[in-house]
Amino acid sequence: MDAAPRMQTTAGRLARLGFADGARAERLLDELGPEAAGDVALLGSLVGTADPDLALTSLNRLAEQDPDVLGALRADPGLRARLLGVFGVSAALGDHVVRHPEHRRLLGGAAAVESPAAAELRAELLLAVGADPGDAEPVAADDSVATLSALRVAYRGRLLHLAARDVTGAASLAEVTAELSDLAAAALEAGLAVARSRHPEAGAVRLAVIGMGKCGARELNYVSDVDVVFVAEPREDADGAVDEHRVVQLATRLAQGMMRACSATTPEGSLWQVDAALRPEGKAGPLVRTLASHQAYYRRWAKTWEFQALLKARPVAGDTALGGQYVEAMNEMVWQAATREKFVEDVQAMRRRVEAHIRAGEAERQLKLGPGGLRDIEFAVQLLQLVHGRLDPLLRRRATLPALAALSRGGYVGRDDAKALAEAYTFLRRVEHLIQLHRLRRTHVVPEEAADLRRLGRSLGMTADPVGEFTARWKRHAVEARRLHEKLFYRPLLQAVARLPESEARLSAAAAQARLEALGYADPAGALRHIGALTSGVSRRAAIQRTLLPVMLGWFADAPDPDAGLLGFRQVSDKLGATPWYLRLLRDETAVAATLARVLGTSRYVTGLLMNAPEAVSMFGSDAELVPRPARALLSEARTVVGRHPGEAESAVAAVRGLRRRELLRTAVADLSGVIGIEEVGRALSALNDVTIQAALDAAVGKVEMERRTPVGTRFAVIAMGRLGGFESSYGSDADVMFVHSPLAGVPEREATEAAFAVANELRRLLALPAPDPPLLIDPDLRPEGRQGPLVRTLASYAAYYGRWSSPWEAQALLRARVSAGDVELGTGLLHLADPLRYPAEGIPDSAVLHIRKLKARMEAERLPRGADPALHTKLGPGGLSDVEWTAQLLQLRHAGRLPSLRTTRTLEALGAAVTEGLLAEADEAVLADAWRFASxxxxxxxxxxxRAADSIPVDARERTLISRALGYPPDGTEDFVDDYRRATRRARRVVERVFYDD
Structure with missing residues (x-):
């Protein structure tokens, strides 16, 4: 084969891999040598860059200067990825590395991915100009061209190091902009050191360099003018008095020298322009002023835009103590600027003027100034900060994204709007950086050439259609940013808030806080923020909220925790505020609003449920809506839900848990509203748990059959135990269960058992998957042999165990056994098998009675938490749940064999039957039942x-009050609540000691 076809074939392959000019790429690879041409890793890294042709070109040029580079790239994959990544994005940094090949070593080894501290950057650039970083005011060796060139080389070396981490994803946008700002500050400090070498007489003054704009906010671009303001004061220890004129004169020389050191052109180019045009009076004003002069100007003459500029002021170089004094003095005025005449209108007019001055033909491609550009986002954020920040210090942030996050947290910007703006801002800034990196030029215009757009798209990880995908994402973000800018920036509320005189605003706030405090709000300032967020604007939503809130604030105040109620209301309103029916329902149905206020101000549990099911507010309208639904109806709905997710067990159970969340909410609100009592709560929660287990079991069987590709081959049942078996579940109860199975005819028992184990484990897994819903944990520890025994048994295995090994406590546990889910006939078969154990014909023997009494005493001694007050422990304390339940169960074990009326899984029913059968005095039953209900x-x-669940009445006084209020006690009834409980349990304990411990 001749050479031409070979070249065409190789060139074509390279073109298919991503090189724009395959023939040229082949030639450049050949020039690198035979090892390079066959280096698959090198070729892969080149192809993975934003612009493989550009990367290869820079690599070729570097290899001419540094023949060892290819070996270094082969030895260090990290160096290869970082160096070629930069080469594929930035022709300018490629030129720099070719001029200074030693700088490629900055991208190798562990240090290449480490972020330098600001102090490290400062020291490095000061050393580059021959200054001692340890000096309080470092002085450079001289201000020669060589010194300034050394500064630029060191600066660009650090820029290279940062760009490599940026383009390889090792540094976030926030880290990149912060480091660029720190690097600029270090360069200013080095420039100041150079100026001091030229003007030693300026040592008589203190000079602070204040970073403005993006430098001040630590969100600088790769290539940008660095905006600064200078402030000077005489040095107290200077020889002789220095008047203000002389201070300004000397400091001006120093400032000018610093600006020249950074801006001057050298054989290594310049750094960037130092722009002091944001100073008082702009370019027409003195370059340097004293602190008093600055204050006088801003108090009397400053325009609105100047306060907006000061929002980002930060000391960056020179005398940092003086810089701190300057920023502190300016902040006092910045955060009151919104009270100025026509402040909001001035800021809005400024934005329109900026747009009007965009060059013809550039508006649609301007990332910074055009519609939907960075300025749209920045101006909106800054205006909201300035208007609301005077009364909300949490909004006082320099950088855009942290400020936007604070605005969102404070409710001034909706969460979705803030997220969309943050995403747009991040995308636009990344694109801006990539455009600037290419030639290290100050530009904010998206290029038009397809090759440039392709490079941008590939830089952002778009490979299928880089040009089309990049353009679509850019336009989408721009349109969204513009929409949100107009929504926030021209919000009518801003003028109303800003026009309110400061004194009146503060008096109003103080009066409102006093009123809220008097109503019982612990954090009246926080309450005001919530109220402001709910009522701001002229929308229909805000208008309805303004009508509702005066009434609801009183309802919240009547609840145990007004602050939590208002916060919860705001959160629910955020979720549902855009839903047309929500606020109309609250306005038109007083009962709904009142119930919502009461439960939000009482229950974190309900608030948490509402956060994930806010539409359930619609059931608050009547007591009939709050009555728990029948189990049959719930099971039908649950099975329908599972049926909508064939083959998707996780999705099916997630949907079922959503149904459970809604019904938990219904039950909790009915409970708090007094619609149902504690026994009905237990029945409702237990029935709901049964339905959830059954639906999850259906899904688990389907999943196992799908994975095994065969029917499970066995009948399966879930037996409820413990509180679930007794229909006495609480909101925090686990589901105590046992599993039983029975192989179908013709199915080997081992195969059936394996399938049953798989079903049981899948059921537990599905119900334990992380979700925003309250968990339903399956606890099988009451099975034979407890945790040591098999998870699933056959009927025959249960029969063998109970016939030979069972203990009295297991017979006691079986008193609560009932069928929860699965094959009812099979489950009933297990219950029949257990009946002789739990209902012995002659009653349990005296030895078993003694065993149970000893077990109860040991449980009281060992399981009570360390340090807990036994009298306040609802489960294990004297007269608590355990006392009452074990008393009922002992009566059952001794007498249910001959008295069928005692054969119930429910505690209170068992006590009632004991009264009917003459085993328990009616007065004793009433005492025990009262204590059990109270503890439950x-x-x-x-x-x-x-x-969150707990068994002890809390020690904390505030929590006790909240709980007593939830139980219906008045605000001052906490002690009555505790006394009532102590009294009820003392009386119950006396009964227990007679009935349980005495024959």
């Missing part, structure tokens, strides 16, 4: 109030 209500109230 407290456990549920703790969960509802705190959002």
């Amino acid at each position: 209500r407290i456990r549920d109230a703790i969960m509802l109030v705190r959002g």
Whole structure:
């Protein structure tokens, strides 16, 4: 084969790999040598860059200067990725590395991915000009061209180091902009050191360099003018008195020298222009002023835009103590600027003027100044900060993205709007950086050439259609940024808030805070922010909120925790505020609004449920809506939900848990509203858990059959135990269960058992998957042999175990066993098998009674948490749940064999049957039932109030008050609540000691 076809074939392959000019790429690879041409890793790295042709060109040029570079790239994949990544984006940095090949070593090794501290950058650039970083005011060796060139070389070396981390994804946008700002500050400090070498007489003054704009906010671009303001004061220890005129004169020389050191052109180019046009009076004003002169100007003459500029002021070089004094003095005026006449209108007019001065034909391609550009986002954020920041210090942030996040947290910008603006800003800034990196030129215009657009798209990870995808994303972000800019920047509320005189605003706020404090709000300032966020604007939504809130604030105040109620209302309103029916329902249905206020101000548990199911507010309208739904209807709905997700067990169970969340909310609100009592709560929660287990079981069986590609081959049932079996579940209860299976005819028992194990484990897994819904944890520890025993058994295995090994406690546990889910006939078969154990014909023997009493005493001694007050522990304390339940169960074990009325899984039913059968005095039953109901209500109230389960009445006085209020006690009734509980449990304990411990 001759050479021409070979070249065409190789060139074509390179073109298909991503090189724009395959023939040229082949030639350049050949020039690198035979090893390079066959280096698959090198070729892969080149192809992965934004512009493979550009990267290869720069690599070729570097290899001419540094023949060892190819070996270094082969030895260090990280160096290869970083160096070629930069070469594929930046022709200018490629030129720099070719001129200074030693700088490619900055991109190798562990240090290549480490972010330098600001102090490290400062020291490095000061050393580059021959200054001692340790001096309080470093002085350079001289101001020669060689010194200035050394500064530029060191600066660009650091720029190269940062760009390499940027283009390879090792540095975030925030890290990049902050480091660029720190690097600029270091260069200013080095420039100041050079100026001091030329003007030693200026040592008699203190000079502070204040960074403005993006430098001040630590969000600088790769290539940008660095905006500064200078402030000077005489040095106190200077020889002889220095008057203000002389101070300004000397400091001006120093400032001018610093600006020249950074801006002057050398054989290594310049750094950037130092722009002091943001100073008082702009270019027409003195370059340097004293602090008093600055203050006098801003108090009397400053225009609105000047306060907007000061928003980002930060000391960056020189005398940092003086710089700090300057910023502190300016901030006092900045955050009151919004009260100026026509402040908002001035800022809006300024934005329009900026747009009007965009060059013809550039508006649609301007990342910075055009519609939907960076300025749209920055101006909107800054205006909101300045208007609301005078009364909300949390908004006082220099950088755009942190300020936007603070505005979102404070409710001044919706979360979705803030997210969209942040995404647009981040995208536009990244594009701006990539455009500037190419030639290290100050530009904000998106190029028109396809090759440039392709490079941008590939830089951003777009490979299929870089040009089309980049253009589409850019336009989408620009359109969204413009929409949100107009929404926020021209919000009518801004003028109303800004026009309110400062004194009146503060008096109004103080009066409102006093009123809220009197109503019982612990954080009246926070409440005001929520109220402001809910009522701001002239929208229909805001108007309805302004009508609702005066009434609802009173309802919140009547609830145990007004602050939590208002916060929860704001959160729910954020979720549903755009839904047309929500606010109309609250306005038109007083009962809904009142119920919502009461439960939000009482229960973190309900608030948490509402956050994930806010549409459930619609059920608050009537008591009939709050009555728990029948289990049959719930099961039908749950099975329908599972049926909508064939073959997707996780999705099916997630949907079922969503249904459970809604019904938990219904039950909790009915509970707090007094629509249902504690026994109905237990029945509703237990039935809901049964339905959830059944639906999850259906999904688990389907999943196992799909994975095994065969029917499970066995019948399967879930037996409810413990509180679930007794229909006494609480909001925080686990589901105590046992699993039983029975192989179908013709299916080997081992195969059936393996399938049953798979179903049981899948059921537990599905219900334990992380989700925003309250968990339903399956606890199988009450099975034979506890945790040591098999998870699933056959009926025969249960029969063998119970016939030979069972303990009295297992018979006691079986008293609560009932069928929860699965094959009812199979489950009933297990219950029949257990009946002789739990309902022995002659009752349990005296030895078993003694065993149970000892077990109860040991449990009280060992399981009570360390340091807990037994009298306030609702489960294990004297007269608590355990006392009452074990008393009922002992009566059942001793007498249910001959008295079928005692054969119930429910505690209170068992006590009632014991009265009917003459085993328990009616008065004793009433005492035990009262204590059981009281303890159960407290456990549920703790969960509802705190959002997490606990068994002890809390020690904290505030939490006790919240719980007592949830239980219906008046605000001053906390001690009555505790006394009532102690009294009820003391009486119950006396009964327990007679009935449980005495024969």
